[in-house]
Amino acid sequence: MKKNLTRFVTLLVVAVAMVSCNDDFLNDPKPTASVTNEVVFGSRAGADAFVSGIMRRFRGQFTSTDAAGVNSIYYARTVKGNDIIQRNTWFTFDYENDNREPTYRRTRFAWQYPFYMINQANALINGANASNLSATDKKQIVGQGRAIRAFFYFQLAMEFQHTYTYDKTLPAPPIYTDLSTVGKPMSTLEDMYKIIVDDLVYATQNLDASRLAKSYINQNTAYGILARVYQTMNNWTGAENAARMAYGGGSPASVLNGSYNAGFNDISNSEWIWGSAQSTDQSNYYWGAPHAHADHYVLSYSGTFINNDFVALFSPSDVRNIFVRAYGVPATDYRNYVTRKFTFKFDSDHPIIRTAEMLLVEAEAKYHNSDPTGAHNLLFALQSQRDPLAVKSSNTGQALLDEILVERRKELYAEIGVEWFDAKRYRKGITRTGNQRIMTSASLTADDKRFFLKVPQAEIDANDAIDDSVNTNR
Numbered sequence: 001m002k003k004n005l006t007r008f009v010t011l012l013v014v015a016v017a018m019v020s021c022n023d024d025f026l027n028d029p030k031p032t033a034s035v036t037n038e039v040v041f042g043s044r045a046g047a048d049a050f051v052s053g054i055m056r057r058f059r060g061q062f063t064s065t066d067a068a069g070v071n072s073i074y075y076a077r078t079v080k081g082n083d084i085i086q087r088n089t090w091f092t093f094d095y096e097n098d099n100r101e102p103t104y105r106r107t108r109f110a111w112q113y114p115f116y117m118i119n120q121a122n123a124l125i126n127g128a129n130a131s132n133l134s135a136t137d138k139k140q141i142v143g144q145g146r147a148i149r150a151f152f153y154f155q156l157a158m159e160f161q162h163t164y165t166y167d168k169t170l171p172a173p174p175i176y177t178d179l180s181t182v183g184k185p186m187s188t189l190e191d192m193y194k195i196i197v198d199d200l201v202y203a204t205q206n207l208d209a210s211r212l213a214k215s216y217i218n219q220n221t222a223y224g225i226l227a228r229v230y231q232t233m234n235n236w237t238g239a240e241n242a243a244r245m246a247y248g249g250g251s252p253a254s255v256l257n258g259s260y261n262a263g264f265n266d267i268s269n270s271e272w273i274w275g276s277a278q279s280t281d282q283s284n285y286y287w288g289a290p291h292a293h294a295d296h297y298v299l300s301y302s303g304t305f306i307n308n309d310f311v312a313l314f315s316p317s318d319v320r321n322i323f324v325r326a327y328g329v330p331a332t333d334y335r336n337y338v339t340r341k342f343t344f345k346f347d348s349d350h351p352i353i354r355t356a357e358m359l360l361v362e363a364e365a366k367y368h369n370s371d372p373t374g375a376h377n378l379l380f381a382l383q384s385q386r387d388p389l390a391v392k393s394s395n396t397g398q399a400l401l402d403e404i405l406v407e408r409r410k411e412l413y414a415e416i417g418v419e420w421f422d423a424k425r426y427r428k429g430i431t432r433t434g435n436q437r438i439m440t441s442a443s444l445t446a447d448d449k450r451f452f453l454k455v456p457q458a459e460i461d462a463n464d465a466i467d468d469s470v471n472t473n474r
Contacts, residue, residue, distance in 0.1 A: 075289035
């Protein structure tokens with residue numbers, strides 16, 4: 001936690017620099033400690049600059065290629081499943097489902113990076129609350145901060161314990177709402193999800209559609225995060241409403257477009273609700289999974305391959321069927337298929353939430369809310385947009401739910417770790433099949449402990465409120 005405070009000071013200095021032309025700052029010098037608060041939270045421009053500093057770290061180079069920003073968390077989850085095959089390069093230990101010990105880099109990053117971002121969010125929330133910003137500005141700044149905090153607490157909850165519906169009384173990472181150098185004890189999943197939901201409900205109630213750019217959080221984004229949280233909690237009424245609010249409602253045809261296979265690297269795509277924007281002079285370069293691994297046609301890691309069994313799910317007329325036998329190897333070789341879904345450049349943007357995902361969340365929720373007709377209609381709206389020869393499903397019961405979950409994999413693969421996310425929350429295993437490079441040893445059983453990580457040793461050593469017993473039976 002102490003290291004995170006050091007990084008917070010650095011971020012604060014950057015924010016000050018971004019607004020250092022403020023006349024009050026130039027003409028009325030004061031000691032550094034007081035100037036920082038006055039400049040950063042003395043105007044909406046200063047507070048917005050602070051937010052910009054936080055959002056930049058969504059796509060930062062944190063420690064290494066497989067431990068960069070949010071994209072690294074999602075891609076590590078992606079390769080733990082069965083649809084994607086990772087060659088022996090970065091993320092290979094995640095692919096083996098053998099990267100969870102207390103001293104491992106994945107474990108440290110998955111703990112330290114979210115807490116680093118939570119510290120920034122807490123500084124933003126507390127600074128804005130204590131400021132003289134207008135009531136409207138204060139609510140909007142705090143709303144963004146609380147959505148950011150909730151987003152990263154949600155990552156911690158997913159990474160360091162069983163899913164919420166397994167046992168919400170189980171230990172979860174500590175909860176901090178203030179900057180502190182004093183470590184707190186482990187919380188519970190119930191406590192953690194309470195603050196996540198409370199933060200997101202506040203954000204949805206106090207933000208609107210406006211934002212500085214598409215990489216920032218607005219009301220739609222907050223609803224999108226909340227929809228994922230409610231999915232995990234089996235709150236299907238909440239998930240249905242939040243998903244619909246995230247994409248804005250209206251007919252599905254009006255919110256989908258025909259540019260699915262345009263490279264998945266442009267945040268201006270109308271289907272993207274939220275993403276991380278890159279630029280050639282402010283890029284995470286080769287740290288940018290999935291693009292830096294999935295694009296085999298430029299200089300990249302060329303690490304991502306696609307399972308034959310997954311490719312078989314796509315009809316020839318599906319626009320998402322952009323799999324290529326690029327290496328000319330036998331069909332049984334793990335390198336048989338690559339995907340053209342992602343185009344890698346130094347300014348390739350990263351998707352975080354898309355409209356199609358929210359349509360499928362709404363369809364899944366309608367299924368659970370005893371509205372199979374509504375679920376069918378939403379599912380077919382997406383399927384028919386992606387495949388002109390699609391036929392509306394007549395599935396019912398579990399078969400309908402399974403079809404929705406398969407469609408989520410087909411639509412969202414390699415973006416957000418969807419296969420892992422769905423298996424974990426439904427408490428199902430993931431069995432390696434097809435032409436996987438590593439098979440049985442990397443398969444996951446239902447409620448497998450390899451769905452979550454052990455608490456890092458660095459935290460145990462630094463936090464007097466947590467000892468080695470925290471990893472007993474983990």
